[in-house]
Amino acid sequence: MSEHIKKEQELISKIQKGDESAFVEVYHLYWKRLFNFGYKKLAKKEIVEGIVQEVFIDFWTKRQTLDIHSSLTSYLFTAVNYKIINQYKSQVVRENFAQKERKKGEQNDSSTDDKVLFDDLKANLKRVINRLPAQRRQVYQLRHNQGLSNIEIAQTLQISVSTVEKHMIKAMKDIRTGLREFTFSISIMALLSSI
Structure with a gap:
């Protein structure tokens, strides 16, 4: 030893x-x-x-x-x-574990961002619709909220079907314009926040 x-x-x-x-x-x-x-x-x-x-x-x-x-x-x-x-x-x-938590956080962050954007979009859509002239707004709401056809809307409002169609075309144009302004301002905000 x-x-x-x-x-x-x-x-x-x-x-x-x-x-x-x-x-x-x-x-x-x-x-x-x-x-x-x-x-x-x-x-x-x-x-x-x-x-x-x-x-x-x-x-x-x-x-x-x-x-x-x-x-x-x-x-x-x-x-x-x-x-x-x-x-x-x-x-x-x-x-x-940390990597999974980071991924969860990223998903939560993006889903929170998505929800905020969706809520903003909904609020902006509501504002644009509320700014439509009364009869145009009424035609749009009967079509999209209640699901009535052009004929049913014409009967309800006692106007011609062609008038309903014209109101719908103008309403959609006004909404697109209003939402384009909204998405433009969102893009500007995103650009500014990245600077």
Whole structure:
């Protein structure tokens, strides 16, 4: 048995009995080596320091039930390695979660934007319709709100079918013009907000 392994076994035995000075000795012997090992894999100083600390905390807390089959060196390096693997796994999980949340946020943002635009469009359409001359507005509303045919509208308003058709043509032209102005102002606002 080599001198190194004999020394390790003595330290393990002392630590299992609660010898704090033996633990401090192991800490000083291995801390820097374990940190360098972890840093080569993760390259994140604070995280690696935390991992090495956790390994030593676990080592001390589980000292009475320690069952080290190989050397203390391989036990500690393996423990650091497992924690690094867990760190990678949890980092991947966090990144996937964050990506899903970002996508949800983007979808919510765009659906909120769409709803606002739709509500604005509806309000603008209502304003344009309300500005139509009375009979033209009435013809449009009977057609689109109540679903009446041109003949039914003519009978209801006691006007000719050709007059109904003329009112519908003019109403649609007025609405298109009014909505074109609305979409133009939306485009201008979008352009200004992107500057």
